[in-house]
Amino acid sequence: MKIAILPGDGIGPEIVAQAVKVLNVLGEKFELETAPVGGAGYAAHGHPLPEGTLALAKAADAVLFGAVGDYQYDKLDRPLRPEQAILGLRKNLGLFANLRPAILYPELAGASTLKPEVVSGLDILIIRELTGDIYFGQPRGVRECPDGPFKGQREGFDTMRYAEGEIRRIAHVAFQAAQKRDKRLTSVDKANVLETFQFWKDIVTDVHKEYPDVALEHMYVDNAAMQLVRAPKKFDVIVTGNMFGDILSDAAAMLTGSIGMLPSASLDANNKGLYEPSHGSAPDIAGKGIANPLATILSAAMMLRFSLNKAEQADRIETAVKQVLAQGLRTADIYEAGTTKVGTEEMGNAVVKAL
Amino acid sequence: MKIAILPGDGIGPEIVAQAVKVLNVLGEKFELETAPVGGAGYAAHGHPLPEGTLALAKAADAVLFGAVGDYQYDKLDRPLRPEQAILGLRKNLGLFANLRPAILYPELAGASTLKPEVVSGLDILIIRELTGDIYFGQPRGVRECPDGPFKGQREGFDTMRYAEGEIRRIAHVAFQAAQKRDKRLTSVDKANVLETFQFWKDIVTDVHKEYPDVALEHMYVDNAAMQLVRAPKKFDVIVTGNMFGDILSDAAAMLTGSIGMLPSASLDANNKGLYEPSHGSAPDIAGKGIANPLATILSAAMMLRFSLNKAEQADRIETAVKQVLAQGLRTADIYEAGTTKVGTEEMGNAVVKAL
Ligand SMILES: CC(C)[C@H](C(=O)O)[C@@H](O)C(=O)O
Ligand SMILES: CC(C)[C@H](C(=O)O)[C@@H](O)C(=O)O
Numbered sequence: 001m002k003i004a005i006l007p008g009d010g011i012g013p014e015i016v017a018q019a020v021k022v023l024n025v026l027g028e029k030f031e032l033e034t035a036p037v038g039g040a041g042y043a044a045h046g047h048p049l050p051e052g053t054l055a056l057a058k059a060a061d062a063v064l065f066g067a068v069g070d071y072q073y074d075k076l077d078r079p080l081r082p083e084q085a086i087l088g089l090r091k092n093l094g095l096f097a098n099l100r101p102a103i104l105y106p107e108l109a110g111a112s113t114l115k116p117e118v119v120s121g122l123d124i125l126i127i128r129e130l131t132g133d134i135y136f137g138q139p140r141g142v143r144e145c146p147d148g149p150f151k152g153q154r155e156g157f158d159t160m161r162y163a164e165g166e167i168r169r170i171a172h173v174a175f176q177a178a179q180k181r182d183k184r185l186t187s188v189d190k191a192n193v194l195e196t197f198q199f200w201k202d203i204v205t206d207v208h209k210e211y212p213d214v215a216l217e218h219m220y221v222d223n224a225a226m227q228l229v230r231a232p233k234k235f236d237v238i239v240t241g242n243m244f245g246d247i248l249s250d251a252a253a254m255l256t257g258s259i260g261m262l263p264s265a266s267l268d269a270n271n272k273g274l275y276e277p278s279h280g281s282a283p284d285i286a287g288k289g290i291a292n293p294l295a296t297i298l299s300a301a302m303m304l305r306f307s308l309n310k311a312e313q314a315d316r317i318e319t320a321v322k323q324v325l326a327q328g329l330r331t332a333d334i335y336e337a338g339t340t341k342v343g344t345e346e347m348g349n350a351v352v353k354a355l
Numbered sequence: 356m357k358i359a360i361l362p363g364d365g366i367g368p369e370i371v372a373q374a375v376k377v378l379n380v381l382g383e384k385f386e387l388e389t390a391p392v393g394g395a396g397y398a399a400h401g402h403p404l405p406e407g408t409l410a411l412a413k414a415a416d417a418v419l420f421g422a423v424g425d426y427q428y429d430k431l432d433r434p435l436r437p438e439q440a441i442l443g444l445r446k447n448l449g450l451f452a453n454l455r456p457a458i459l460y461p462e463l464a465g466a467s468t469l470k471p472e473v474v475s476g477l478d479i480l481i482i483r484e485l486t487g488d489i490y491f492g493q494p495r496g497v498r499e500c501p502d503g504p505f506k507g508q509r510e511g512f513d514t515m516r517y518a519e520g521e522i523r524r525i526a527h528v529a530f531q532a533a534q535k536r537d538k539r540l541t542s543v544d545k546a547n548v549l550e551t552f553q554f555w556k557d558i559v560t561d562v563h564k565e566y567p568d569v570a571l572e573h574m575y576v577d578n579a580a581m582q583l584v585r586a587p588k589k590f591d592v593i594v595t596g597n598m599f600g601d602i603l604s605d606a607a608a609m610l611t612g613s614i615g616m617l618p619s620a621s622l623d624a625n626n627k628g629l630y631e632p633s634h635g636s637a638p639d640i641a642g643k644g645i646a647n648p649l650a651t652i653l654s655a656a657m658m659l660r661f662s663l664n665k666a667e668q669a670d671r672i673e674t675a676v677k678q679v680l681a682q683g684l685r686t687a688d689i690y691e692a693g694t695t696k697v698g699t700e701e702m703g704n705a706v707v708k709a710l
Contacts, residue, residue: 083547113585118468134489134515140550150518156554157516160489163505190598192438195495199511225606226614229584230468243545247602251580259581 001030001308004060006037006053009073009082010281011291011344012066018293018348019064019300022320025352026304026313033060037089038068038082038281048073048085057089062307063274064300065089067281082281090130095266095274096166097173098128098245099302102232102252105261107325111334112257114232119255124235125177126252128245129170130266133196134160135242160196162241167203169269174239175211181236184215188224188240188248200241221248228252253278260292260333263299265306273307275299289343292331294321297351320354356385356663359415361392361408364428364437365636366646366699367421373648373703374419374655377675380707381668388415392444393423393437393636403428403440409447417662418444418629419655422636437636445485450621450629451521452528453483453600454657457587457607460616462680466689467612469587474610479590480532481607483600484525485621488551489515490597515551517596522558524624529594530566539570539591543579543599555596576603583607608633615647615688618654620661628662630654644698647686649676652706675709 005020007013023030035053036044044050048068057063068082078084089095104112104122112119137159145155171187178185187204189197201218208216219227221244227234228248232255240248253259262278277295285291298321305314329350330339342350360375362368378385390408391399399405403423412418423437433439444450459467459477467474492514500510526542533540542559544552556573563571574582576599582589583603587610595603608614617633632650640646653676660669684705685694697705 078547078553081547087548113470113473114468115470135548137512142550142554145516145518148518150520153519154554155516155518155521156549156551157492157514158549158551159512159514161500161510161512163500163503163510164508165505166510190601192433192436193442193490194511194513195497196511196513198433199497199509222601222605225580225602226609229606229609230612244602246545246577247580247599250577251584251606254581254584257585 002060003030003032004056004063005032005034006057006063006065007034007040008037008066008068008281009039009070010067010283010286012068012281014289014344015277015291015293015296016064016066018344019296021348022297022317022351022355023300025355026316028310028313037065037085039070039073041085042073042076042080042082048080048082049088054088054092057093062272062303063089064303065274065276066296067277067279069281070283087135089274090266091136093272093274094131094268096129096131097170097267098130099177099265099267100126100128100249100253100262100278102126102256102262104256105258105322105325108256108258108261108334110336112255114255119232122232122256124232124252125181125237126245126249127170127174127177127237127239128249129166129240129242132162132166133242134158137161160194160243162196162200164203167200168207170239171204171207174237175207175214178214178237179211183213184217184236186217186219186224186235186238188219188221188238188244190221191218192220197241204239224248225251228255258334260331261294261298263295263302265299265302267306271306273303275303289345290332291344292333293344293348297321297348316355320351323354324350357415358385358387359411359418360387360389361412361418361420362389362395363392363421363423363636364394364425365422365638365641367423367636369644369699370632370646370648370651371419371421373699374651376703377652377672377706377710378655380710381671383665383668392420392440394425394428396440397428397431397435397437403435403437404443409443412444412448417627417658419658420629420631421651422632422634424636425638442490444629445621446491448627448629449486449623451484451486452525452622453485454532454620454622455481455483455604455608455617455633457481457611457617459611460613460677460680463611463613463616463689465691467610469610474587477588477611479587479607480536480592481600481604482525482529482532482592482594483604484521484595484597487517487521488597489513492516515549515598517551517555519558522555523562525594526559526562529592530562530569533569533592534566537591538568539572541572541574541579541590541593543574543576543593543595543603545576546573547575552596559594579603580606583610613689615686616649616653618650618657620654620657622661626661628658630658644700645687646699647688648699648703652676652703671710672706675706678709679705
């Protein structure tokens with residue numbers, strides 16, 4: 001089993017190192033190969049997604065990804081900026097299904113800005129389509145405005161689009177995920193305004209016929225943003241497009257107050273996937289040894305479960321993470337009075353020990 | 356001064372009636388004329404925005420709007436559905452600047468799902484562009500997918516777009532609003548992915564040169580959704596496009612837990628405007644006399660301030676609303692033990708009395 005390790009920028013290398021340590025003590029035979037990505041890719045090879053890195057990711061059975069982005073790359077032209085690596089990997093590897101759990105560990109309920117009764121026990125799964133929508137739709141650019149009151153001026157424009165097959169395949173992923181959970185799916189759209197999402201709603205409704213055991217609800221994106229704040233525990237699985245999913249999955253993650261704990265998986269049609277923490281590269285704390293490695297370690301667990309067919313190993317890691325939390329160990333981002341503050345490496349070691 | 360009164364559907368007529376009562380005791384000479392809109396427009400004239408209603412709105416100095424939408428209109432074809440009235444009014448009246456305050460009244464801090472220390476004293480203003488973006492961009496529809504892996508299938512598509520002048524005028528509104536407040540403006544975009552919003556960011560940056568006294572910050576929309584949950588009080592004024600504004604303004608409103616208190620204004624280039632509560636038509640409680648009329652009454656106050664040049668009258672209404680809250684009067688949506696539960700009409704009467 002070959003795993004591509006792409007640490008990236010900022011805290012990426014530190015947190016990925018801990019996840020690698022965890023993978024290495026499982027007693028499995030993994031072939032790990034590391035390559036630079038994001039700003040590190042640009043620094044090494046002049047491109048955020050160097051050819052060799054993409055080739056490695058393609059050849060591997062799974063990709064473990066840290067995070068990309070750092071101050072010194074902010075002024076680069078857009079095609080060279082770190083985040084292009086992640087868009088390029090998604091598109092080139094066909095990673096159309098992004099799974100982002102928003103889980104609040106009971107020990108961390110205090111970290112949330114929401115009242116404990118509103119969020120304790122939160123366990124929702126957001127499934128975001130990841131290779132379509134306005135992220136990749138053509139045409140796009142800056143042109144002369146062709147009509148209307150601003151005719152002749154410059155205008156920026158993009159194309160939102162979803163083809164039937166694209167909606168069907170993400171809908172299947174979502175219904176099947178719901179079947180394994182509480183059998184409730186909320187499809188988030190803006191069918192009252194957008195043609196793309198009226199079409200989305202129609203197709204999801206059609207796919208629903210194949211999953212009569214799942215309760216399907218449709219919700220407008222503005223209402224979904226409100227309900228996430230008002231009563232997040234009412235959701236089970238949420239499925240939506242790339243753009244709305246970008247916004248809602250980050251909002252949902254922040255409800256927990258502990259985004260340093262949240263993993264993510266981005267899967268292709270054959271369950272090959274890229275796994276990364278939901279948080280970013282946090283350049284402000286990079287190199288200080290204080291970043292929380294648990295989201296990356298839990299991403300490695302998702303990798304074992306979804307791409308490497310090692311569900312028991314995934315369970316072992318998740319149990320070990322719960323144990324270190326129960327022991328009261330906390331990195332700075334989730335620290336509270338009465339617990340024990342530890343650094344990135346100590347936290348990684350504690351998980352290894354618990355295993 | 357001519358005011359078009361468009362009560363609409365659901366709780367619309369009940370709450371607008373209270374606002375009209377308030378307008379009538381101010382001692383001003385208003386000419387009020389009522390017309391049906393939304394489902395009520397469809398029921399009366401076969402269209403959610405009947406010609407006569409649009410003509411009235413155009414002729415008036417300001418529009419006081421209730422809410423639209425009710426179960427029986429859900430199955431109509433999209434062009435006939437109630438919400439088309441609101442899109443039609445915005446576009447036809449050129450109401451490009453939507454102002455949505457998210458304010459948490461100290462007495463209602465308990466109503467929020469967020470911890471009191473995170474939201475008490477919240478006072479942010481979201482300025483949403485309202486006549487452009489993917490809401491109105493052409494082309495849009497369902498067509499045969501022209502290329503890529505789904506070529507030949509049906510696809511839904513829409514066009515996001517912003518012309519230079521469109522961005523400039525909303526940026527001016529936002530900078531000027533910030534000048535009257537804490538002089539901090541956050542422009543929310545998705546410049547790392549969308550051409551439209553890289554262009555948006557460039558133009559807002561350019562307009563900033565005319566407002567050196569305002570601190571401008573750029574933030575990605577996904578991060579903005581997180582920061583609204585994490586530390587909403589850090590914002591002063593937020594400006595963004597139509598689609599992102601739809602989502603963020605509803606999320607921000609819900610942070611307060613008292614969306615029944617939040618007014619909104621939608622202004623044209625000459626400060627003519629449409630004023631409506633931020634909440635919807637709530638058909639489930641329509642006709643029960645329990646809806647909260649305060650958001651509509653506060654919308655009338657915004658109308659007096661922005662369109663009718665009667666700032667003192669606006670102040671009077673806002674003070675009266677604070678008084679009834681201080682008296683402990685609460686409609687069901689904001690009721691807490693220890694306060695006095697009142698109905699729609701009693702609440703309206705209490706405001707009248709306080710005036
Ligand atoms: C970095 C950016 C392009 C990316 C996105 O918008 O998808 C990020 O926000 C994410 O959610 O992974
Ligand atoms: C009803 C709908 C078309 C409308 C919108 O999306 O603008 C509403 O959500 C709003 O925010 O006023």
